[in-house]
Structures are given as C-alpha cells and as structure tokens.
Amino acid sequence: MYFSNDVLEQTPKLRKQWEDEVKKAIEKQADQKELWSTVSDLEIKRIYGPEDIKDMDFERDIAYPGQFPYLRGNQVTGYRGRYWTFRMFAGMGSAKDTNRRWHMLLQQGQTGLSTAFDFPTLMGYDTGDPHARGECGKCGVAIDTLEDFLQLVDGIPLDKITTSMTINPPATVLWAMYCAAADRQGVPLTKIGGTIQNDMLKEFIAQKTFMCPPKPSVKLISDTVEFGTQFVPKWNTISISGYHIREAGSTAVQELAFTLRDGIEYVDDVIKRKGLDVDSFAPRLSFFFNSHIDFFEEICKMRAARRIWSTVMRDRFKAKDPRSWWMRFHTQTAGCSLTAQQPYNNVVRTAIEALAAVLGGTQSLHTNSLDEVWCLPTEHAVEIALRTQQIIAEETGTANTIDPLAGSFFVESLTNEMEEKAWEYIEKIDAMGGMIAAIEKGFPQMEIADAAYKYQRQLESGEKVMVGVNKYATGEADAIPVLDIDDRVETEQMERLKAVKRKRDGKAVKRSLDAVRTACNKGENVMPHCIEAVKNLASLQEICDVYREVYGEYQDPAMY
C-alpha cells in the first residue's frame, strides 16, 4: 500500500468537506463547461487525492530510476549524466543543401543528427521516375546513390556523432549507404551509432509509405536486426513509432497501445524467424513517440510506456538482461497541433510539448519549427526550435531532478489509467491473432479514422479549441518568411544521377543486384548484398525494384 492507513483515514473527511464547498461554489458560478477532458477525450477529474492511488505498491509500481518497472526512467543518473539528445529532424533539397543545414545545426549546439528524406527516396524511387515528378527535395533530402549520401555526410565524423534516419521501406538501402560511407571514412561498423526508423507496421496503420506487403516487409526488418546484432552493435535497427499513428488522428492511448503492440510483433518475428535470443537484440530496440499539446496526458503516456514495455519484455518474452527491459525513445513535438493561423503561437505550443517530453523522460527530442505548417523550416525558425530545447535544459531547472512528477496523485493516477486502457487494446489485438492480422482486418486503421473524425467534429463544434483557429481568430494572415525549395533541384538531381550511371561499372551493378535478388529468394539476409550494391553505385530504385519484383507491391485496402 502506497499510503499509510492514517492518511487514508483522513482523506474521505477532507474530501467530503471540499466537495461540499465545490457544490456551493458551483451554485453561485457554474463551471465554464461540463466536460473537462484531454485532447484525446480522456475525462479528467476536478481533483485527485491519495485515494486515487491507494492501491499502488511503491516497490512494484513506482520504485526508483534504473529499477524495474522503470517508471521513473532507465538511467540512474537521469539528465545530470547527459541531457536528452537535441536531435533536429532536417533534410531539404539536395544532399549539399542538407549538409549545409546539418553543419549549421551542429554549430548551433544540436547533439545528434536526424535525416528527413524526400518522398521519392522514402518510397524507393529515383529522381526522374514518373512517380516522382514534382517531389524532389520538397519535404526532405533527395538521395539516389551513394554519391549523394557521401555529400550528405561530408565533414561529419561518423564515429563521433549518431544519426537517425527516418526511412522505412528502403531502410536496408539507406543503412547500407551509411555503412558504406563509414567505410569510406575508415570508421569500422562497430563504432557507428544511430537509428533507422524501419517500422513498417505503422506504415500500414498510419503513415502509408509502403512498398511491399506486410510479411516480406517484416522479414527485411528482421534482416536489419540480425545484421545489427552481429556487425553494428551500437545501432538501433528499428524505431518503433507512435508519432505517425498520433499524427494520423489517434488518441494518446491508441498511440501507446498500437506502438507497443507493434513492438511485440517485431520481437516475436525476430525470435521466430532468426532464432535469436531475445537479449541479443532487445537492448537495441528503440521507440518514437509524439508529444502532443495536452501536457499531462503526454507525460503519463511516456511513463506508462516504460512500465508496460518492461513488463512485456520480462514476463512475456522472458528477457533476462535488464537492458532488454528498458524502453528508450525519441520524441517529436506534435506537427498536427501547429496552426497556419497566427504561426508565432506555434513557438509556445512546441515549447510546452517539449517540456512534456522532458518530464516524460525522453532520450532524444526534436522540436518543430513555427513555420512547418507551410513548408520546411527556415534557418531562423529551426534555430528557435533548437533554442527551445536548450532553454529547457539550461534555464528551467527541469533537468535538476529525475522524474519530478512522480508521486503526484494526478500523474500517477492518469499513468495507471492510460496503462490499463492500453493493455485492453493490446489484449484485443492479441485475440485477433496479432498486429498483422489486425491490420488485415483494418482494426487499427478504423480506430484511428474514427478518432480523427470525432476530433474534427469536436473542433467544428467548438467543443475542442485551437487558439487562433476556432477561438481568438483574427482573420488576418501573419506574413512569415517561408522556405522555398527551387524546382531546379529536380533537374539538377536528375543530371547528377545520369552522370553516376554513366561512370559506374554496369556489370558490377548487375551482379550485385542479382545477389540481392538471390538473397531475397532464398530468405537470406540482404544487408551484406545491399552494401555491396550501393558501393557499386546501384541506385536506390534499382535495389527497391528488386524487392518489388520478388515480394510484390502492397495494395492498400484503404479504410475510410
């Protein structure tokens, strides 16, 4: 029992006194609205007290940092040892343009790199493919061959800095390029660190950058986990993501549940398919959450995530190594909470969301820029976003102590509630036969579509407020400088690709593509062959076309 009997005897009386006063006060002045809930529609009570968490057991449920169930964090030293990584998601135009932005961010004090690719790259197409017309460099960097990638990491010491790459269907190819680039720099694979997002299940659920069907997609992911375990021990080969699920409109609980259930699916697959021992790869699994505008809901979500995952790893998968029980996650502040109207308000939103992520104990953080509703961020806007993190770290005192909100009646109660609701979803998906089965039935997709629709209706009715949009709107446009990606980037990139194709050894390319194909057909690990192929300057699409050929292309059943 968390509280002594004495305390629990006192509370009902005091509470009743308070409730009586509330009744009187309400009679004089009614509440502004009847229902007070989170942005995800979780109802919140007017007050929380010891009685709300009376069944908690301190050792079992809360404990200290570095102790199971890791509610209060994995690291015993908290942020005093090391702040969360300031890792700003960045990519635009050509590899040269992005390299410039990367150096600027590093100079301004960011401590980790994060790569945003353009849509053709994300979808496994080269610049110039008919599918890719008009898209080159618009929402991230265009990478077609290793030559581009080398320009991207020019001047970046790959043994000193970790890089995250937001890439999914072609993750094997981009990671192969990274490994090849490290090799060029003379850095052994044992020394490079970073993350590839590489989470296809959430693509089928929410983000919709897909290429091959679910089963072969998961197979490719297992290949990377196995390769990383053997050769690239400091690399996180998967970032199991909830960010996109949330951006697609899910509730916080759905984000939590679907993400963790995706994690369970991957662990299951790696164990079954590769026969690996869970402790050999689990410590390198990582997660990626959204930090949305409802401050406490996000903090509680992240705390609940740690507690659920540690339980899953220890009890369901019987992992023995405590590092397998840790949940390590990156966070990004919520893009969908930003507004086009009165864009400077977005600085405030991002700051609050970033603070929630820090109080939630994130290992690494990206903060959105105020102008991202319109376009990729300008230098000035991204600088403010980075400063936001630095101010939180250095000025606010939030990093002074670990998990400062622990013990709060409200925070512990909400954490418990979210965990409980998440388990319900996890068990439901288990009963459906797992996440892939659930996706085939359309279950998570429909849950998200329903939640998104409901939220939109609430916005339209004014039940939910977006300041500057449906309340305190001024109807005037705030003119802010907006970044423009020149359309010439596409033509220049196509020229570059042509030049590479002219100079490379066509026979070597063909041989290496054949090797990839054989590995796919035989169910072998594709990674070594990918690395060979990219070194021979095979293009991204050439390799992805092999995957498409062998595995087929996914046809979205499109739930609406």
Add this chain to the structure above:
Amino acid sequence: MGERKLRIMVAKPGLDGHDRGARVLARCFRDAGFEVIYTGCHQTPEQIAASAIQEDVDVVGLSCLSGAHRYLFPRVVELLKEQEAADITVIGGGVIPDQDFQLLYDAGIKEIFTPGASLDSIVEWIRNNVKPS
C-alpha cells in the same frame, strides 16, 4: 425521387500518404449530402483526371502535404482540359505556402484551403461556387 446531388472527388496526387485530412473530408462531405468518390493516396495526376471524368464529378479536391503541389495540382487541371473536362472545378489543400497560391490560381485551381479551414467553410464555398450538373 431524383435529386441533383453534388459529386466530389477527394484525391491525393503524388507520393504523399498522409491521408488524415482527406479521409476526414470524405466523411464530412458525405455528412453535407455530397456523393464522394474517394480514390485514396498515391494517385498520379493521370489517374485522377481519368477517374474524375469517368465518375462525372463536379469538383475534384486535391490534398498534398509533401510540397509537390506546384507540379501536381496544375497537372491535374491541364489533363482535365486536354480531355475536354475543363468544366470540372479543381480545388486544393494541404501544406501550401501563401506564396504559391497565385501560381496555383493562375494554373486554374479555383481555391486553396489552408490547414485550419473549417469544414463548414469548405462546404459552403463548394455550395456557393459549384452547381451539380
């Protein structure tokens, strides 16, 4: 009995798969009494134009969040014109900066809706500016 119902296509051209807005719009247009042809994501402008003609829609609503609107939106208008369907109204929304609006209007997009535009305002615009055939 017969009623002239407005037929609207909600389409996502290009590689952008962020379809939250498109799907919410589809439901809301249905609630407004329109018949909505929803063609999902990853459609080429060619597919969109051909479908719009087959379905005899009054409006095509394009959604793009990847920044590729400068090419994709005008291309749809161009294709409709080529196939003698220039009477189909084309509107758009997504991540589109102010500075691109004029370019798109010049190319024949009749209206752009930015994030935060209320669904009611979109429906109202359609009702005021498009008559079902």
Add this chain to the structure above:
Amino acid sequence: MTNTDKIRKGDVRTATRLIRNIENNIPEARSTVRTLFPFTGKARVIGLTGAPGAGKSTLIDSLIALYRKRNKKIGALLVDPTSPFSGGAILGDRIRLQRHAEDPDVFVRSLATRGALGGLSKAAGDAVHVMDAMGKEIIFVETVGTGQQEVEIMNYVHTVIVVIVPGMGDSIQAIKAGILEVADIFVINKAEREGTERLYQELTSMLNMVDSFPGGWRPPVIRVGSLFEKEIFEDNIEELSDSIEAHYRNLVEKDLLGNRVRRKVTAELNEALQYSILAPILKKLISEGEFDRLIDKVLRKETDPYSCAEDIAKKYLKPQSLKGVEK
C-alpha cells in the same frame, strides 16, 4: 453526333453524364436510354454480392486484369450505400480498381444507392444498358453487400457470384437464405485464413442436399487465397473466370439465357410501370397536399389505405380498362 451515337462509339463523358441524369431522374435521360435499347444485349453481366469487407472490389480488380489480357472491353458499376441521415455517400470501392484508371477500355462508375433497398441503385439497370451500348463486353456489378435482401442482383446480371470470407461470422446459418439461392458461383475469399476448410465443408454439404439445380448447374465453390501469394492467387482468379465462362455456356446451352433475360426485363418493366404510372400519381397527390390529407383521414380512422387506393385508381385509371381484372 447525337448522344446515342457518341455512346455507341464508347464516349465516356457522354455515357457517364447520361448515367448521372438517370440517377437524377431527368426525363430526357429515359428517352436516350430508349434509343440505346436496341443496341444492348451483347454484354455479359457479372454480379458480385457479399458482406462488406468480403473483398468484392479486389476480386473485380483482378478479374478486370485477367479479361484485359484477353482484350475484352470492361465496364464496372460499384454501388455504395447512401447515408440515410445526410443523403450523401462515400463511394470508395473504386480505390481498389485504380490501376485500371487510365485504361481507355475500362469504364468504372460508382453509384450511390440513394435509398434504394436491395443493395443496388435504381439507376443500375439502365447504367448496365448504357455500358452495354458502349460496346463493353463484360460488365461487373457490385452490390453494397449488406447481406440482406440482395436477391435483386439476380435481375440485372447473367452470373451472380456470392463472396464469403471465413471467420467473419459467415457460417452458412448466418447468411440469409436469399443469397444462397441466388448464387451461381461461390467464392471463399481470403481463403488463407482460418475457418476456410469449415466454410467449404458447410457450403458443400448444403449444396449436396439440393435435389436438382436449375439447368443442371451446381454452383462451384472457389477458394481465392491471399493477394500476396501471387502465383496461387492468379491461378485462383483463372479458376474463377473459367467458372464464369462455364456458367455462361451452361445458360446458352440449356437455353436458360432467355430466362435470365426475361427475369431482367420483367423487373425492368415492373419498374418502368411504377415510374410511368404510380410515380406521377404519387407526385400529384403529394404536391396537392392530397397525400397528407389521406394520411390524416386514415389516422382518424375515417378510411383505410386500401379504400384510398381504390378511390385513387378509380379517379386516375379508366374503369373499363380494368374490367374483369381480379384483385
């Protein structure tokens, strides 16, 4: 060139606009359909029915691909339900056929039921005629698939395919009897799932219990597996199309084609009569407020619906023409 000529030449714009006018009950549309009528009867019409989520659209997509390899010109009518609250509809079946969007010989048209029961739109019948007159050789018609009252599909097509999926609560007992009688071909879709064997057995036992089938045609049960097991899937689709061909041949050989067509025309004539006779009368009654007055009278028990109808019939129909007709 008249609209009729344009449609006969395969002009999609004119055809789709005509279908729209039919949906909207524009009188000129009916007369255009009349002019097209003599040029119909060449297309083969294949109907697909089954619960939502059974995968009907995906099957149509694959069948289209197959028939296109054989150079057949295709039409498809995909029906989705109109919302009873708003009168609007989301017509999303087309998503699964989009790879054919640019194929000039494939014409896909989505229809909303607009309140019609039976899983189809009232305009479906005439829409089939339009596609037929365009020169489409195969026309697919997909119903809404609520699983109830879907027998109407029989009236519009030559071959009815009923699509079931294992594990969707689709045990035979759960399916309304009407659909089972309607089926010319059963497809167990997503057959890689659990429950396929049992479903197959149930269907087979049920079919075994039938004494004789019309025209001697025992509906085959075809299993179609996962879309992602490409080779097997394509074999399954071939098997399905072979059944479709076999069924049509059976209709022709046993001279049953005439029956189907007759059934279709019967339904159409019924509908046309309703349109020409009943609808105008109703319209007049409603617009004059007479309809409401009659309702009030019935509520006050001053009269009953049957007497009202007799009175109206006497008023609007020549009494001599109905002499000798038993009620």
